[in-house]
Amino acid sequence: MLEGKNILLGVSGSIAAYKAATLVRLLIKAGANVKVVMTPDSTNFITPLTLSTLSKNPVHTQYFDPETGEWDNHVDLGLWGNAMIIAPASANTMAKMANGLVDNLLTAVYLSAKCPVYFAPAMDLDMWKHTATRDNIAQLQSFGNILIPPGSGELASGLYGEGRMAEPEEIVAFLEADIRKKLPLVNKKVLVTAGPTYEAIDPVRFIGNHSSGKMGFALADELASQGADVILVAGPTAQKSEYKSIKRIDVTSAAEMLDACLENFDSANACIMCAAVADYTPAHVAQQKIKKTEDHFNIELKKTTDILKTLGQQKRDDQVLVGFALETNNEEQHAIDKLKKKNLDLIVLNSLNDSGAGFKSDTNKVTLIDRQLNKTTFELKSKAEVANDICLAVVDLLNK
Template sequence: MHLDGKKILLGVTGSIAAYKAAHLTRLLVKEGAEVQIIMSTSALDFITPLTLATLSKGPVHHQFADSATGVWTNHVELGMWADLFLVAPISANTLAKFAQGICDNLLTATYLSAKCPVMVAPAMDLDMYLHPAVKENLQRLADFGNIILEAESGELASGLNGQGRLMEPEHILEHVTQFFQESQTFRGKKILITSGPTQEAIDPVRFISNHSSGKMGAAIAEAFASKGADVTVILGQGAKKPHHTGIKIHTVRSAQEMYEVTQIHHHQADICVFAAAVADYTPKDIATEKIKKSDDQMQITLVKNVDIAFALGKKKKQGQIHVGFALETENEVFHAKSKLEKKNFDLIVLNSMRDQGAGFQYDTNKVSIFFKNGKSLTTDTLHKDEVAKLIVDCVKDLPIEI
């Protein structure tokens, strides 16, 4: 069976769709999963714990302590026990609590302490589902690294017809099965990613940097981690931090510091992704005190920084994969292909500053990917999460044993 040995913690909230949790539980158990269930207090109005306990073959949790025995339900242990925390249905109310970190019942407490991946399937009326607050909360959960199973369209409890129906249990099962299949792709592999900008000090107050947000690097880190990889991110100051329990973060400031920390981890990595926007030059002399404004002009002598990808490309081991990035404004393809060869990359991802909605700060990107074997592909403008998944798939399909 597809889910043999998998431990799934099923959360059920106060929605008319809560009755479907019974069918979903039965499907999960039938596929071999071990299921424990947590209900929110309001869910008790829609389906009984006895029904779900019978189908899951175990007790259903809905309070911090059993009123009869006084035994405490350990929400931390529940989150650590599970391979996946699936909340279906999740109501607008619980969604908002998850998004804002509000912890007023056993279900929300378990969510906040969960170490495992989280998958949520919303269910609510049409206008509620389309409300900007709900959309923002769903996006916030997605930004946390949670998996969102979008509501399906059809007849709703209000009599309206549109998007808001809980995804059918059979479809949820397909997503759960696919999740566990994909989560094994890079299990046991070590991924090293540089991300964000570097800052090159002029004096104790000022520095030279760039507009990199680290959004692309964070998305790539999360994409690898979601497939079971052990990910280490060397992160520039102020860059977006990825959110996943499988990711370790080392924050650095200058290009030299990024090189030194990256070099420590490089020899252990199976796959290295050089996504950081590393400053090419740094001030030759750093003032020990703040430079006072005086003349109309000020000259700063710059010296070249170490090229991290080039330096580590020389140390690349057999079977080790290196992925590079190129942000160009002219002769884009020529420069990208030159870097592909010069820096010993297996593939390089090209951004052009000429493409609308691509490059620094944007949530979207449009890229061309060039491979060492001469193949290439170009995307439309996509969310950076989608670009990250594509890059990870390209790495998976490289003709190298990973």
């Protein structure tokens, strides 16, 4: 759940600040990008150098560097994070947060944050039980901030009781669980195909196409970021997924892609067929390399099995099937015909006539057409942004 996420970690002045080192390591291990903001008092408990080394990012402690005059923009930091965790959150820092007081960089970043904010209190038993602290926590929760409850145990004072900051492992587990339950595709399985297929002529040569797989991989990554369990069937491509959670099945030919799709389609809630599958394959594959002897060389081709049509014939009412149409002429009509013939719920149309769209490019320009022939046309965007648009449409179809 944290893979690729930008996490702001705020560290305030508490003996529990030493746990921030372990927390940073766990967040990095989970695949997150971490930036640390510290209050001046917290640097008495753990050094910025330690957290900078572990996070692989500079640690932010003040508004500007008095030696260089360089400004540390709290607004930019607040906009950067996908989530902010304040751990430990001391009684003093929580009081400032609850009342909008800004006398250090951490509270300024907190007030600038557009993302969910989690706070893990750490203090002695009597401070934790004090009415002022309880009121401040209630106020923070009324703002939408999320409390990570402290545990009970031996405290710095020697007392035993509530107020001990949650352990770093508990904080990471809490964060992952909270993010996961809010994602639109959690507990949904989505099958995605990407890239070209290569149809062998002999052990050396093949028939292929120019698909890079970029669009399909962008879709797989976006689906994973939205909580889906993704199975990615990939033809020959150099592309790599950002998410380790994606189950990747590498194939070469259209026949191999068909087998992989059939094996996984029945258990999928949705299937997005983005691969550029060969329509024809050699009828006979030479066992040895064909030598160049004649001036002309003919290859007999036969049709491959139409994977999209096959899945469309097997599709249940509770499944969503999405196809792609890359056209060069009469684009919209060809896309609608494909939508109907192959029993699709949505088709993604793009045209090679649009500059910046199509194979190998990092951008794409698409039109989405659904069963009711409702059309949504988007401007030229990055393929990551196009993937987000398609995923939103899939979520909408799954919720109908």
